[in-house]
Amino acid sequence: MSKLILTNEVSGLGSAGDVVEVKNGYARNYLLPRGFAVLWTKGGEKQVESIKAARDARAIATVEEAQSLKAALEAKAVRLVVKAGVGGRLFGSVKVSDVVAAVSAAGLGELDKRKVAFVAPIRNAGEHLATVRLHGDVVATITLQVVGKK
Structure with a gap:
C-alpha cells in the first residue's frame, strides 16, 4: 500500500489535501503520472496545510x-x-x-x-x-x- 497526499480531487477517493492509502499499482500507474497525488513524507504534512487552505479559499462558504x-x-x-x-x-x-x-x-x-x-x-x-x-x-x-x- 502507498500513502499519498492528493493534490486534486479524485472522485471516490478524496479531495485535495487528503492523505490516503491506495494500492501500489493505482498510485504508480494512475495518480502519480497524472499529477493527482504526491508521495507522503513527513515534510509533506506542511504541504497538506497549504493545499487545504487553497481548497477552502475556493470553496463556497456555507x-x-x-x-x-x-x-x-x-x-x-x-x-x-x-x-x-x-x-x-x-x-x-x-x-x-x-x-x-x-x-x-x-x-x-x-x-x-x-x-x-x-x-x-x-x-x-x-x-x-x-x-x-x-x-x-x-x-x-x-x-x-x-x-x-x-
Missing part, C-alpha cells in the same frame, strides 16, 4: 450559499454557441471550460471547473445536462442549450 447558487443554476438554461457542421454535429466537443465560461457570461456565478461533470460527452447541438458539485452533498444540474454556428 450550505445556504450553495443552495441559492443551485437554485439560480437550475432556474434557467445556459446557452452555448459552438462551431458545428451539417446536422448539428459539433467540431470537437463541448469542454468543461466552455461551460464555466458560459455560466459566468450568463451572470449565474463563478464555478470551479474541477467540480463540473457531464452526464455524457457533448458532441451534438441540442439540450444536454451537466452536474456541478457545489458543497458537500449539494449538487446542481445545469441544462445546457448547445447551439451550432457555421
Whole structure:
C-alpha cells in the first residue's frame, strides 16, 4: 500500500489535501503520472496545510450559499454557441471550460471547473445536462442549450 497526499480531487477517493492509502499499482500507474497525488513524507504534512487552505479559499462558504447558487443554476438554461457542421454535429466537443465560461457570461456565478461533470460527452447541438458539485452533498444540474454556428 502507498500513502499519498492528493493534490486534486479524485472522485471516490478524496479531495485535495487528503492523505490516503491506495494500492501500489493505482498510485504508480494512475495518480502519480497524472499529477493527482504526491508521495507522503513527513515534510509533506506542511504541504497538506497549504493545499487545504487553497481548497477552502475556493470553496463556497456555507450550505445556504450553495443552495441559492443551485437554485439560480437550475432556474434557467445556459446557452452555448459552438462551431458545428451539417446536422448539428459539433467540431470537437463541448469542454468543461466552455461551460464555466458560459455560466459566468450568463451572470449565474463563478464555478470551479474541477467540480463540473457531464452526464455524457457533448458532441451534438441540442439540450444536454451537466452536474456541478457545489458543497458537500449539494449538487446542481445545469441544462445546457448547445447551439451550432457555421
